[in-house]
Amino acid sequence: MNEAQSTAIAELPTIADFARTFRRIQAEIHKVIIGHEQAVQELLSALFAGGHVLIEGVPGTGKTTLVKTLGIALNLSFNRIQFTVDLMPADITGTRVILSSVDGRREFSFQPGPIFCHILLGDEINRATPKTQSALLEAMAELQVTVSGTTYPLVPPYFVMATLNPIEMEGTYPLPEAQLDRFLFKVRLGYPDEAELVRIISSTTGPEEAGVEPVFEPHEAALRIEGLKRLVREVIVAPPIEQYAARMVRATQPANSRVLGDMHASILVDEVNRYVSFGASPRGALALILGAKVGALLDGRANIAYDDIDRVAAAALDHRVMLNYAAHSDNVDAAHIVRQVVKAVRATRT
C-alpha cells in the first residue's frame, strides 16, 4: 500500500467501521420500529448513499415514527413538516422578516424555515400544492435554498424523507416526475404481520417507552456520517457491473418511447413496452450503483457484485417507472415491471 493510499484510507472509516455503525443504527431503530427490516435497511442505505427517500405506506404503519427514530439514533437535527394544501413555499424554506435592531433601525432578516436541518420529514407531501412541493427540489438536489435572491446553504448531512399516503387521494397533488426522480429510493411500508403486530402492541401500550440511544455524539455525528458517505463513494465498481446497471435502466425504457428515439434498449421486456410510458432516468442508474455500494460495504466488500444491483433495483427504480393507462387497467404496478426487468437483465450476466 503506498503512502497516498494509506493517507486516504486513514481519513476514511474502514469497511468494518461502516458495517458496525450501520448495524448499530439499525438495531436502535428496531427498538421502536417492529418489523420493516427491508425498509429500514433501504432508508439507511439512502442516507449513506447521500440520497433522499420517499416513504409510501398506509396510515398507521409507522412512517413518522421511523423517521423520528432515525433522527434520534443519528443524533442530528430533525424537523417535520406536515404538508397541507394551504402550505406555502415560504413556510418551508423560510422568509425575510423586518426586524428592529437595538438602535431602532429596521432591517430585513432571513428567518430559516424547517427545511434547515439535517433530517427533514415531509409528511404526506402529496397534499401540498406543486408550488410548495417544488420548494423542496432545490434543497434536495443542491443542498441550498434561495430566498429572495439570496442563497443559503444547507449543512450536510442533509436527508429528506417524504411520506406518501396511497389512499385518500381526493384533493392530493401527485408528485411530478421531476420531483419523484430526485428521491434516491422509494421505500414501501406495508402492514405488519401478526407476530409483528403483537410485538407492536406489547411495546407501545405499556408504561415504558422504548428508549433509543443515539449512535453518535452530537458534535461528531455529522462528521462521521459524512465520512461514511465518502467511504461509500470509494467502493470500486468494475466496468461490467456499470454496464449491468446501465442495461437495467435501459431495459425499463419502452421501445416505442418518444424520448428514446432510435436508440432502442438492448433488452426488450414485453411488459415494459406494453405498460410503461416513461422508463427510469440516468438518476436511476446512479441510485442503483450507490445503493449497491452500500450493500457491498455491509457485506465487507470493497467492490460491487451483480447481486448488489439486483437487491436495490426495486427501491431504486419503482418510482422512476411511469406506467400508462393500460397498466392501471390491467392492475399492473411498477414493482412487477421492475421484477421483470431484473429477471431479463440477470440473464445477460457474463
Added chain:
Amino acid sequence: MSETRRDEQKLWLILFQIKGVRSRLNFLAMQRWLFAGIAILIGAVALTFFAAASLGPLTFLGVAIFLLLAAIVGIIRETMLVRAMRTSPARAAAIADTRSQMKGRLTTVLALAATPKRSPLWAYLVEDTYGRREEFEPARVAPRWLSRALYPLIASILLAALAVPAARFSNAPRRGPARLGPGGPGQITADIRNLDIRPADPALRPNAEIYADPETLRKLADKLAAAENADRNRPGLSKLLDKARSFADAFQDKLNGLDHARNPTRMRLTDRNPGQPGKPRNDNANPSVNGNSGDGNGLADNSHNGAAGTSQPGAAPISPPMTSIPPQQADELAAKNSTPGAGSDQPQAGPETPNTGDPNSGGGLMHGAGSDPASLYGPASARPLGSDSFKIAIEAEPSNESTSAGSPTYVPPRIRVPLNSNQYPDQPLARAAVPAADRTTIKRVFER
C-alpha cells in the same frame, strides 16, 4: 520489499489464478466438442449400419439421409455451442466469481488491474481477494478433469457395440441367397414362355446368369426389348424412385458386406416348344394354369410328374420342376433342349428336391415330355404316381428375396375329405405296358 510491490505480486498471483481457471474451462470446452462430435459420429454410423441391415432400401435411404443431416446439424450446433462457451479472461473471472462465491471480486480485480488511477479501497480489495485465493483455485472452480460429454460418447460406443450384432442378426436372411454358389440349391430352371420380364425391382437386386440355347436366348432378347419399351413409358418419378432404391440397396450391401455380383443366381432358360415362335405371353390370361397356357396341353400337365419317372425307371418317381444343376450340365441340357422329351432326362432329379409345381421351374420341360405321344409308351412306373392331393399352380417369379426377410415359404395344408362307403379314393392310373394290339388305336386317339 515495499508494500506496493507486495500488492503487485498479490495482484499478479490473482491474475495468474484466473488464467488457470480460464485454461481449465477452455480445456473442458474443447473436450466437450471432441467427445460430443465423436459421439454424434459414432451414433450416426451405428444407427445407419443397423438401418442398413434391418430396413428396406427406400426406408433405409430416408433414415440414412435423416441421420446424416442430424449428425451434421448436431456437430454444427455443438461447434457453435462450444465456441460460445470459449472462455475469455473476463468470463473466466465471472464464472469463478459465481462458482466460488467471490461476489464480483475477481471480475473487479481483473477489470481494474490495468487502471492506473485506483480507489483507496483497491489495496483492500486485492488483499481481500488474495486472502480468498483458495476458494477460486481452478480445481475448485472446475473440479472435473473430463467433460460430461464423455457420457454421450460412452453411450454412443455402447450403441455401436450393440448395433453390430443386431445388424448381423437381422441381416442373416439377406446373406442367405448371396451364398448360393454355382450348382448350389438356388440354381433354377425356367421356361422362356413362363418368363415374365418387366422392369427390375432394385430392391430384389436382380442378378442372374442365364444359360440357354441360342434360339431361346433370341426369344429372351425379344422379350427384353419388349420390356425395355414398356419401361420407357413408365413415369419419371417411378424411375427416380428406382434409382434411389438401387442406390440405397447398393449402399446397404456395401455396409452389410453383401456382394450380389460375385454370387449370381444361375438360371437355366429352356423353351418347351422350340418349334413355335416365341410370342409374348400374357401373364394375366390364365394365371392358374401351369405351363399349358396357349397350347392346350392339359394332359401334359397331368403327366407332369410322371414324365421323369417313365424315362428313368430307376430314378425318383416324382420329378421336380425346379432343379439344381451345375452350369456345365445346364449348358448341355440347353443344347439338348431342342429335342422333344429331352427334359424327361433329369439326371439330377432326386427325391429330396421339392416338387413345388412352380411354373417357372421347369414345368414346361416336363409338359413337353408328358405330351409327347412317344413318351406315353414308356415302361411301367415302379409304384403308383400321384396322391389324393392336388396342386394349384401359381404364377411366381424366381427370386432370391422374399418380401419379408426370413419368412418361411407358404405350404398349403393337405385336405382330406372322408369318403362314404360307395366312394373310393382317387387313384391315378398306374402306367402299364400298352398291349401291342392296342397301340395303334391309342396312338391314333392321341394324335387326333
